[in-house]
Amino acid sequence: MDKDLRLQAAWRWPALIGLNLLAILLISSWLSPATRPIWDSANLWVFQALNGSLGHNLLWDSLWALASIRVFDILVGALMLCMTIHTGWVFGNREVRPALLHFLSLLVLLLVARVIFNKLVNHFDWQHASPSVQLAGAVHLSDQFPLLEQIFELKDRSSRSFPGDHASVLLLWGLFMAMFARGWKLAVSMTVVVLCCLPRLIAGAHWLVDVAVGGLMLALLAFAWGYCTPLASRMAAGLEWCLRPLLPTLARLPLLGRWAVLQR
Template sequence: MDKDIRIQAAWRWPALLGLNLLAAVVLASWLLPPSRALWDGAGLWLFQCLNGSLGHNPLWDGFWAVTSTRLSDALVGVLMLGLMLHSRWVFRVSELRPALFTFLGLLLTLLVIRVLFNKLVGILDWQHASPSTLVPGTYHLSAAFPELERLFELKDRSSRSFPGDHASVLLLWALFMGLFSRGWKLALNLGLALLFVLPRLVAGAHWLVDVTVGGVFIALLAFAWGYCTPLAGHIANGLARLCRPLWAPLQRLPLINRLRVISPS
């Protein structure tokens, strides 16, 4: 990989140890009885505040209904990918392909960690249902917007809401982008991740701990073992070799060939 590119496969021992320790502290803060009570109280209060804002203004309700759909998730994914591959946002033109493949490597790392952690959650009986199924008086967006529910599936309930998988992906993206961002771009990247987490909290699909404990725990471990070891870098190199024959045909396609990740020059 070009030494001028900031995204390099390497062992980063201080960050690896620090992120694993931070992840352990985050999880322990939820498991220990004294702080568990604080998490539970904060989660109930936040849900009642956020979900309690619904049912008063159709435009407000409609916004959160739309942003809670699978379609919205797909659009958010396109936006995240677009910002990552925008040559004037965070990464230089020469870094776009390494950034894309490294992030894919991080996502694969996250997937493995998520599967293993979900098994642990089941074995230790840490699983719980979402607040919308447990708290009386919940405003259900799926009931208020049945057409959206029928067409796109509103994410406002779950019998297994821990950990927040959606949040873990957003937080991993924010960690990766934040590592190379500065100033207002750093603030905006982090702000976007937090904003896109909110619909699940407002609709009641997740408790606060599903995001700030489960999602953060998985994202920290994925970033630690993906980026702070050579793992994601090796995956990125493998993906780069696999995709090498595709670049020439893609560069002949109208519009597609204008993307700098396709035609760097």
């Protein structure tokens, strides 16, 4: 990979150790009998504050109902993609393709971490249902907007809500962008992460710990073992090798050919 690029294969030992310790601390703080009541109280307070804002204003409820459908997840993914490969936003013209391939590699590692962690969750019986399923008096957006639920599947409940998969992807992207974005661009990127995590919390599909413990822990582990070791760079180089024969064809396509990510 070009030595002038900011994305390089390297062992970043302090960050690797620190991120793994932080991930262990997060899950330990939730599992420990000494600190579990703090998380339980935070769970209940956040749910009551966010879900309790529903049911009073149709426009407000409609906004979060739309943000809770599967189509919105696709739009969020498209926004993340555009912010990653847009030349000059965070990455330069020669960096956008390596950046995209690095993030895709991190997503693969996140999937691996999720599969392994899911086995632990099942084995130790850490799984739980959404607050909208467990708590009486929850506002169910799927009941308020049955047409949205029927056509698009409105995500406001789950019998297995831990950890938050949607949040883990957003948080991983946030960690990745935080390494390279600066100033107001960093602030915008982090705002996107926070705002896009909110719909599941407001709708009651997830507890706070599903996002702040489960989702963040998985993102920290994937980022630590991907970016803080040569692993993601090696995987990105492999993806680059697979993609290279297709670049001339893709570069000739209308509109797509202008994208820096496809330029050789």
